[in-house]
Amino acid sequence: MQLSHSQQPPGQAEVILEPGHTYESVGKKISNVVLDVRTPLGWVVGFGAAAILFTMYLISIAVLFAWGTGVWGNNTPVAWAFPIVTFVWWIGIGHAGTLISAILFLLRQEWRTSINRFAEAMTLFAVACAGLYPILHLGRPWVFYWIMPYPNTFGMWPQFRSALAWDVFAISTYATISALFWFVGLIPDLAGMRDRAKHPVLKFGYGMLAMGWRGSARHWERHQALYLLLAAIATPLVVSVHTVVSFDFAISQLPGWTTTVLPPYFVAGAVFSGFAMVVTLLVPMRKLYGLQDMITVRHFDIMGKILLTTGLIVGYGYTTEFFTAFYGGSVYEVDMMWYRLTGAYAPFVWALAACNLISIQFLWFKKVRTNLWLMFILSLIINTGMWLERFMIVVISLTHDFLPASWGLFSATKWDFSLMFGSLGLFLVLLFLFVRTLPMISVFEMQELIHKTESHH
Amino acid sequence: MSAAETSGPEYYGLMAEFDNPDDLLAKTKKAYNAGYRHMDAYAPFPVHGLGEALGIKRNGVPYIVLLGAVLGGLAGYGLQYYTSVLAYPLNIGGRPLNSWPAFMVITFEMAVLGAGILGVVGMLALNGLPKPYHPVFRVPRFELASRDKFFLCIMESDPQFDMEKTRAFLEDLAPQGIYEVEQDATTKVYD
Numbered sequence: 001m002q003l004s005h006s007q008q009p010p011g012q013a014e015v016i017l018e019p020g021h022t023y024e025s026v027g028k029k030i031s032n033v034v035l036d037v038r039t040p041l042g043w044v045v046g047f048g049a050a051a052i053l054f055t056m057y058l059i060s061i062a063v064l065f066a067w068g069t070g071v072w073g074n075n076t077p078v079a080w081a082f083p084i085v086t087f088v089w090w091i092g093i094g095h096a097g098t099l100i101s102a103i104l105f106l107l108r109q110e111w112r113t114s115i116n117r118f119a120e121a122m123t124l125f126a127v128a129c130a131g132l133y134p135i136l137h138l139g140r141p142w143v144f145y146w147i148m149p150y151p152n153t154f155g156m157w158p159q160f161r162s163a164l165a166w167d168v169f170a171i172s173t174y175a176t177i178s179a180l181f182w183f184v185g186l187i188p189d190l191a192g193m194r195d196r197a198k199h200p201v202l203k204f205g206y207g208m209l210a211m212g213w214r215g216s217a218r219h220w221e222r223h224q225a226l227y228l229l230l231a232a233i234a235t236p237l238v239v240s241v242h243t244v245v246s247f248d249f250a251i252s253q254l255p256g257w258t259t260t261v262l263p264p265y266f267v268a269g270a271v272f273s274g275f276a277m278v279v280t281l282l283v284p285m286r287k288l289y290g291l292q293d294m295i296t297v298r299h300f301d302i303m304g305k306i307l308l309t310t311g312l313i314v315g316y317g318y319t320t321e322f323f324t325a326f327y328g329g330s331v332y333e334v335d336m337m338w339y340r341l342t343g344a345y346a347p348f349v350w351a352l353a354a355c356n357l358i359s360i361q362f363l364w365f366k367k368v369r370t371n372l373w374l375m376f377i378l379s380l381i382i383n384t385g386m387w388l389e390r391f392m393i394v395v396i397s398l399t400h401d402f403l404p405a406s407w408g409l410f411s412a413t414k415w416d417f418s419l420m421f422g423s424l425g426l427f428l429v430l431l432f433l434f435v436r437t438l439p440m441i442s443v444f445e446m447q448e449l450i451h452k453t454e455s456h457h
Numbered sequence: 458m459s460a461a462e463t464s465g466p467e468y469y470g471l472m473a474e475f476d477n478p479d480d481l482l483a484k485t486k487k488a489y490n491a492g493y494r495h496m497d498a499y500a501p502f503p504v505h506g507l508g509e510a511l512g513i514k515r516n517g518v519p520y521i522v523l524l525g526a527v528l529g530g531l532a533g534y535g536l537q538y539y540t541s542v543l544a545y546p547l548n549i550g551g552r553p554l555n556s557w558p559a560f561m562v563i564t565f566e567m568a569v570l571g572a573g574i575l576g577v578v579g580m581l582a583l584n585g586l587p588k589p590y591h592p593v594f595r596v597p598r599f600e601l602a603s604r605d606k607f608f609l610c611i612m613e614s615d616p617q618f619d620m621e622k623t624r625a626f627l628e629d630l631a632p633q634g635i636y637e638v639e640q641d642a643t644t645k646v647y648d
Contacts (some may be wrong), residue, residue, distance in 0.1 A: 023501065023605035149536060156541035159547075161559040169533075169566040177573045184577060191534040192501065192603040211587030214594070215497040215602045219584045225518040226580040230573060237569045244562055251481075399459075444502040447605075451478055451502065 016111040017449065018293035026446040030439045031196050033289050039436070042288045047432040051080055053425025059421040061136065069139050071415040078398045078410040083137035085390045086420050089273065090130035090427075091171070091245055092266075092386060095238055096274020097123025098178060101185070102234035105227075111302055113449050114294045117189075117442045118285070118435075119278050120182045125430040127175045128275070129423045134167075163247040170244040177237055181230045184223070187213050188444045249393060255336035256397030259324055265317025271354075272310035273386035275303050277313045280380035283372050285435065294441060297370050301352070304369030307382065312362035314389075318357070340392060341401050344409055348388050349396070355385025359429070467640040469592035469647075470496075470612040471623050472599070473632035478504040478636060481607035484630045485510040488609065491626060495615035499593070505627040521579035522572045529571015533564040585648070592646050595634045614647050 017026075063071055074081045094375065097119040104112040136145045147168050149158050158165045190210035197203045213219065246266035249257035279300065286295040325333035340349045359381045362368045369375065395410050475481045478500055485498050489512055498507050508516075537560040541547075546554050581587070593599050593610060602608050609632075611623055627635050640646070 027501070027604055149540060155545070157545040160537045160563060161542055161556055165561040166566075169563045173566040173570045176570060180573050180577045184580070188502070195600045196604045207589060208587075208620070211581070212589045212591060213586065213603075214591055214599075215499040215501055216584075217504070217507040217511055218513060219586075220500070220503040221513055221516055221519045222580045222583055224503050225516050226522070226576050229519060229522045229576060233522075233569050233572050237566075238488065240565060240569075242614070247562075257557070447502040 002396035010362040011201060015296055016298050017114065017453075018296065020286070021293070021446075021450060023447045023450060026028065026450065027192060027196075027443045029291075029294075030441045030443050030446070031193055033291075033435070034193070034437060034439060035197055035202070039290070040288055042284070043432060046284075046288075047429070047436075048065050050425050050428030050432055051118065054424055054429045055425070056418050057425050058423025060415055060422050061172045064136060064311035064419070065141070065250065065378065069137070070415060073410055073412045073416055075408075075410075077401060077408050078395055080137075080394050081396060081410055082416040082420055083133045085387065086392050086423060087130050087133035087137075088245055088266075088390045088394070089383075089387050090133070090423070092242065092273045092276065092390075093277045093383075094123040094126035094130065094174070095242060095267070095270035096180070096278050097121070097126075098174075098181075098234050099271055099274065100278070101129060101181060102231040102238065103298070106235060110449055110452075111299055113445045114291075114441050115278065115282065115299060116184065116445070118440045119280065120178065120185070121176050121431065121434045121438075121440070122274075122277065123248045123280065124175070124182060125434075126274075127171070127178060128430065130425075130428050131171055131175060133423070155281075163251045166244045167248055170241045172239045174237060176232055177230070181227075181234055184227060184230060184446075185442060186438065187211065187223070188215065189439045189442060191215065191378050192443050239267055242266045249397075252395050254401055255330070255332040256323075256393065256400075257319055261317055261320045261324065265314060265320070268310045268313035268317065269386060269389060272307060272314055273383055275306050275310070276379040276386070279303055279307075279375050280383065281431065283376040283379075285440075289435070289440075291441070294446070297372070300372060300375050301369045304363045307378075308360055308363035311356060311363070311382070315357045318353075336371055336397065336400060340396055343396070343400065345392070345396050345399075349392055352385050352388040352392060355381050356389060359385070466619070467645070468613045469640050470610045470615075471617070471620070471627060471637040472593065472596055472608050472610040472636045472638050473627045473630060474598060474601075474634040474636070475607040475609065475632055478502075478507075478607055481609060482507055482510055484534055484632070485609055487630060488611065488626070492617050493611050493615055493623075495612040495618070497610050497612070499599075499602040499610070501603050501605060501607075504607075516648065517583055518580050521583075522576040523576025525579075526568045526572035528575070530564050530568035532571065533567025534560055536567075537563060588646075590641070590646075592638050592640055595641070596638055598634060598636060606633075612647070 072082065074083075097116075100112050100119040101116040101123075105116070135141050138144055146152075147158055147165065158168075160166075187210060190206050191213035194203055194206040194210050197206055243263040243266065246262040250262040252258055282295055282299075286292055294350060322337050325337045340346070359378055362374070364377065368378075399409055400407055473484070475484060481498055481500060482504060485496075485507060488496060489510060494512060496511065498504075498511060500507065534557075538555060541556070541560075542554040548554075593602075593608075598606065599608065609627075609630075611618060611627070617623070624635060
């Protein structure tokens with residue numbers, strides 16, 4: 001049961017799974033991360049740091065609830081500031097997970113197999129971080145359910161012609177479908193965990209979650225049909241989600257927001273930032289758990305190419321935005337573009353250009369794409385750039401609308417920052433708990449990959 | 458049930474173990490050609506063609522997903538139509554109350570949501586899950602069905618099933634082992 005790769009030229013950078021793996025060896029290696037390996041020191045340190053950030057998040061929320069949104073820098077004319085910037089940033093990050101698990105599955109990209117479970121988990125946690133933000137931003141978060149349509153004593157209903165109502169449906173559907181897709185893929189692996197676990201409590205726990213999965217061919221037929229269909233519906237869904245998020249802006253009339261290129265460029269930007277986050281997380285994680293033979297340099301090479309491609313699309317989006325403003329000739333639009341480049345926040349805009357347009361040019365070189373240190377640093381730069389992009393769109397546009405009398409500036413307070421970095425803590429805490437308790441690579445899909453590779457010879 | 462009903466355990470079926478998926482597939486085809494119908498094959502990962510070899514023709518999941526999409530979409534549009542036209546009409550500059558282009562986003566999202574939820578529930582229901590107990594789990598080696606071994610089980614409910622003859626048939630398939638799958642005294646499972 002040796003795995004060979006005769007179609008691919010030799011060399012470490014070219015394989016998606018190092019040779020020599022058997023059905024049992026992949027299953028054992030992946031589940032041992034959870035069941036047998038002593039918790040690595042890196043996990044304890046990482047989880048501890050994440051827990052500190054998470055505590056900061058909880059404190060920030062407590063302060064917010066006690067004193068209200070006045071603790072933030074938000075004020076007229078900038079009512080949407082850090083909460084919405086960071087909300088869009090998190091939602092975007094989630095998109096890479098669905099792209100990897102659904103779209104690359106439909107395209108039969110076999111390299112996705114070893115990273116799709118992890119990327120899907122990342123999606124779920126990013127959506128959780130994102131979804132909390134608009135609720136916290138409501139001012140009266142305890143009545144957030146007013147946005148849901150339900151018969152009430154006011155006799156009122158949500159306004160379904162509003163992009164904000166669409167957003168609620170898009171995000172909650174996305175969160176639900178991502179969770180279902182993730183869980184359906186997990187069921188067979190949970191059965192594997194049940195059969196491998198030695199401790200009776202673990203056996204019982206994984207057994208209950210696996211729901212009695214026994215690998216019957218009849219079950220596999222239905223499971224695989226559903227998996228394919230979920231991938232097929234998740235594909236338009238993921239495109240729709242960031243499109244709807246962009247509608248929050250594009251449907252309005254504010255200069256800097258109202259432009260038709262926004263939906264596609266939001267989607268490309270989402271994939272761009274999501275892949276950057278996958279790289280940020282996988283570089284340390286594969287090292288921590290010694291998974292270099294399953295998450296190989298080849299994966300980073302491919303992800304580097306995707307980053308470059310989507311980054312160039314994002315750059316095209318910026319160019320189109322400027323071109324449309326100047327070609328359209330609306331004085332407000334033209335003024336907004338000049339204000340971005342030369343106004344009070346110009347340093348942020350130029351920093352964004354450096355992060356998202358210039359830094360990615362290094363990805364043309366294979367030497368860079370296969371150097372994990374450089375990839376790691378670039379991924380951090382890209383995610384900073386994507387945050388700045390949303391800052392440019394949300395905040396700068398709001399400070400500078402039609403009437404000079406209503407112009408104003410925004411500056412963030414310490415509670416803005418603590419909630420933002422705190423949400424990173426929530427994300428990382430969930431992620432660390434995930435890799436500690438569930439198989440972070442899909443065992444059955446890796447075994448299927450071995451079977452396919454074998455039968456090709 | 459066969460004649461030996463008086464005492465001794467009741468059986469769910471006879472199970473044979475194989476070492477690799479291709480072997481399991483070939484032997485399943487043989488069993489089907491020998492006339493066995495009530496049987497199941499077990500593998501740690503989906504094996505292409507195994508369902509066909511067992512004689513499975515219909516798969517209800519796609520229809521359920523479609524039904525979910527249609528129901529979800531109708532519910533989504535219906536909700537918006539009801540609230541915007543009937544329950545809470547707002548005349549804004551004489552624009553049509555049934556402004557369907559603006560309703561498309563939520564209609565689409567609800568269609569996807571309906572398809573996903575009904576699909577998962579339907580897949581589990583058709584598979585008879587959750588079912589934490591099943592007689593096949595009584596075979597100690599069956600633990601490996603989620604790891605790297607492959608099993609074929611001919612059920613006692615098959616009209617052709619006969620403990621002696623079926624065992625002889627399975628032995629001819631050269632498996633790595635043959636196991637009797639006993640029923641639990643109280644919890645009987647037949648499918």
